[in-house]
Amino acid sequence: MVNLRKNMRVLKEMVHLRFNNLAVSRLDFFAPFLIDSSLFLVQILAFKAIYSNTDRIGNWRQGEMVVYIGTFSLLNAINMVIYFFGVNEIPQKIRSGGLDLYLSKPISPLFRLTFENISPGSLPLVALSVCIILYGINILDINLGIVQAGTYIFWILLMEILYYDMEVIIRSVPLYTVSMARMEQIEEAGLGLCMKLPGIALYGIYKLFFYLIMPYGIMATLPVQSIIKEMDLWTGIYGIFVVVLFSIITCIIWKCGLKHYNSASS
Amino acid sequence: MYKYWEISKTYMKTQLVWRADVIFNMLFTITKILFAYLLWGMVFKDKDVAGMFTFHSMVSYYITSSFLSQLEMFSGISNEIYWRIRNGTFSKYMVIPVGIEKYFLAMEAGVVLFYILFDFIAALVWVFIFQIDFTFTNNPVIIVCAIVITLLGLVFMVQLNYLLGIMGLKYQGIQTFLMVKDNLVMLVTGGIVPLALFPGAVVNILSFMPFYYVTYLPSMLFTGFCHDEAFSGIFIILFWCIVLQVVINIFWEKNVKNFEGAGI
Numbered sequence: 001m002v003n004l005r006k007n008m009r010v011l012k013e014m015v016h017l018r019f020n021n022l023a024v025s026r027l028d029f030f031a032p033f034l035i036d037s038s039l040f041l042v043q044i045l046a047f048k049a050i051y052s053n054t055d056r057i058g059n060w061r062q063g064e065m066v067v068y069i070g071t072f073s074l075l076n077a078i079n080m081v082i083y084f085f086g087v088n089e090i091p092q093k094i095r096s097g098g099l100d101l102y103l104s105k106p107i108s109p110l111f112r113l114t115f116e117n118i119s120p121g122s123l124p125l126v127a128l129s130v131c132i133i134l135y136g137i138n139i140l141d142i143n144l145g146i147v148q149a150g151t152y153i154f155w156i157l158l159m160e161i162l163y164y165d166m167e168v169i170i171r172s173v174p175l176y177t178v179s180m181a182r183m184e185q186i187e188e189a190g191l192g193l194c195m196k197l198p199g200i201a202l203y204g205i206y207k208l209f210f211y212l213i214m215p216y217g218i219m220a221t222l223p224v225q226s227i228i229k230e231m232d233l234w235t236g237i238y239g240i241f242v243v244v245l246f247s248i249i250t251c252i253i254w255k256c257g258l259k260h261y262n263s264a265s266s
Numbered sequence: 267m268y269k270y271w272e273i274s275k276t277y278m279k280t281q282l283v284w285r286a287d288v289i290f291n292m293l294f295t296i297t298k299i300l301f302a303y304l305l306w307g308m309v310f311k312d313k314d315v316a317g318m319f320t321f322h323s324m325v326s327y328y329i330t331s332s333f334l335s336q337l338e339m340f341s342g343i344s345n346e347i348y349w350r351i352r353n354g355t356f357s358k359y360m361v362i363p364v365g366i367e368k369y370f371l372a373m374e375a376g377v378v379l380f381y382i383l384f385d386f387i388a389a390l391v392w393v394f395i396f397q398i399d400f401t402f403t404n405n406p407v408i409i410v411c412a413i414v415i416t417l418l419g420l421v422f423m424v425q426l427n428y429l430l431g432i433m434g435l436k437y438q439g440i441q442t443f444l445m446v447k448d449n450l451v452m453l454v455t456g457g458i459v460p461l462a463l464f465p466g467a468v469v470n471i472l473s474f475m476p477f478y479y480v481t482y483l484p485s486m487l488f489t490g491f492c493h494d495e496a497f498s499g500i501f502i503i504l505f506w507c508i509v510l511q512v513v514i515n516i517f518w519e520k521n522v523k524n525f526e527g528a529g530i
Contacts, residue, residue: 031442038449046458053316053463054309185290189297196458201304 010107014116032080032122040073043196044132058200063140064228068198070132072220074156076195077125079163085117087164090171097263110168110254140228148227155223158243162219165246168254175257190216198224215242269364270372277376291381292388295332298457299392302328317463322399323489327460329398331485333389334416335457337378338480340427343370344444347431357527367514371424378420403490411496412487418503419480425510432514435521456482462491476506 044066051062060068090113093099102109137144170183194210199221202210210217222239225231281288302325310321319327347370350356359366393400403409430447433440452458454477461469461482472478473495483499486492 031445034442035445035449038446042449042453042458045453049459049463050305050309052465054313056312057305058308182286182290185294189294193297193301197301197305201308206300206304 007107007111010112011115014112015118018116018118019120030121030124032119033124033128036073036076036080036122036125037128040069040076040129040132043069046196057198059230060198060200061140063136063138064224065198066136066139067133067227068136068220068224069195070129070134070136071156071223072195073132074126074129075159075163075219077122077129078156078160079167080119080122080125082118083114083164084167085119086114087167087171089113089117090168091174094174094261099261100263103258103261109258114164137227142228144227148229152223152227155226155239158239159219159223162215162243162246165243165250166214166216168250169246172250172253172257175253175260186214190214194219211238212242215246218242270368273364273369273372274376274379277373278380281377281380288381288384291336292384295336295385295388296392298332298335299325299328299396303396317460318491319460319462323401323491324460325396325398326401326489327485329389329392329400330488331456331460331481333385334419334481334484335455336385336388337382337416338420338423339377339381340374340420340423341444341448343374343424343427344431344440347428348434348440348444351432351434351525354527356525360527367425367428370428371421374420374424401489403488403493405493408487408493408496411500412484415479415487415496415499415503416481416484418500418507419476419484422476422503422507422510423480425507425514429510429514429517432518432521435524436517451477454478455480456485460486462486474502476503476510479503479506 047062047065047069050057051065055061057065090099093102093113099109102112105112166187170187173183190210194216197217199207199211199217202217207217218239222231222235225235306316306321306324309316310324314320316324347356350358359369362369364372392398403412430440430444454461454472454475456478461472461478464472479499479502483492483495487496487499
């Protein structure tokens with residue numbers, strides 16, 4: 001309890017400092033919003049074009065696809081607001097020896113790295129994503145009950161943890177190796193593909209890869225399946241299993257990685 | 267001309283330093299093709315034709331488009347020029363006895379010449395792996411037109427990125443704009459879906475824009491579509507190249523005096 005209270009105080013201070021930093025360059029404040037909103041609006045236009053030539057992709061109509069794009073956008077937006085810019089600096093801190101500063105402070109280094117670069121400029125992206133999701137629900141013409149909405153939010157939170165785990169795992173690689181440029185490329189390629197391609201389109205080896213090895217394929221698919229009542233019990237259990245598994249892997253990789261850290265020579 | 271050929275050769279050799287980059291560039295062309303293969307595989311389960319495409323002609327389009335867009339590796343030019351202007355090292359290009367824009371054209375020509383063979387091999391490998399009944403036009407005139415449009419499209423993209431880079435002479439922050447531009451270009455060059463799937467009115471408007479001719483029209487011509495646009499395409503993209511060159515010259519003349527050689 002004392003630890004939690006201390007972490008909250010630190011978090012509050014980090015948010016305050018971040019706002020001060022962002023106030024220096026105002027265009028950068030909204031840069032993530034402008035970049036990512038254009039990306040997801042482009043996706044919607046592309047799928048509008050696809051659906052003007054076909055009724056369905058698998059058993060998903062346009063409504064499900066709009067909710068899918070909105071969900072991926074929401075996951076990405078929350079990621080941007082809370083932890084992306086912090087976690088993204090891990091490789092650079094490892095290479096430059098800047099991680100020393102984090103290890104010498106009386107607070108978890110990963111906690112500080114995670115929350116020290118929050119990006120409030122991405123908050124409008126959260127609002128835009130919610131609008132896309134509501135638009136999709138409107139096309140689907142479903143009455144969203146509290147239980148359904150609650151289940152959806154539960155899956156969003158769970159998948160956000162998975163997103164975080166994946167980012168930390170990939171960015172912890174420099175604790176073990178000299179270069180990680182390829183890992184970021186692989187992450188970018190995997191995310192780029194699954195952003196456009198829902199999990200229902202995957203099968204065989206593709207499904208194995210994007211559902212288990214690099215589980216970007218389930219990140220937006222499961223929340224959408226929960227909201228359209230397409231998710232069965234086993235899929236739900238599998239989703240929770242993957243999140244737990246990757247959280248454990250993240251802890252192990254980070255903790256073991258810190259033992260390999262040799263300050264500036266890493 | 268000789269000195270520009272030397273620049274191209276130097277950059278061709280430079281690519282050999284990062285051999286892993288070559289391999290990964292080849293491998294990552296798969297994402298676009300995999301997207302097309304899986305997505306359109308589902309769509310074509312229920313139907314034989316979507317728009318003007320069959321499943322095999324659709325995947326052929328994506329393979330060709332992916333090959334052409336891999337050749338277009340010029341977005342780095344804007345960043346390179348922008349940062350050199352900001353930190354003052356742009357002087358490097360001003361003191362050497364070559365035209366700066368021509369230098370970048372020669373540089374990119376070298377990179378493209380180096381990668382063209384590897385990208386071609388990658389495209390062949392994907393055709394083989396995904397067992398695509400690859401559709402390709404057998405009309406030699408159309409092939410020549412498509413090659414000319416592709417080359418002019420590449421020149422246009424170098425010009426565009428050069429213009430965006432030298433905007434650093436006047437504007438402080440163009441990074442956000444460059445990233446938004448990349449997202450939009452991906453759509454309007456037919457990189458996500460063929461533009462033919464958009465409503466007719468939208469396609470008509472886009473056909474007056476230069477991006478239509480960068481990868482989309484050449485890909486369509488190579489895969490046997492839009493033959494009637496082959497000749498007009500050459501003139502339209504040529505027109506845009508000339509317009510952009512005029513804009514570059516005017517912008518350069520007006521703003522180059524802002525550069526003081528020690529950063530802005």
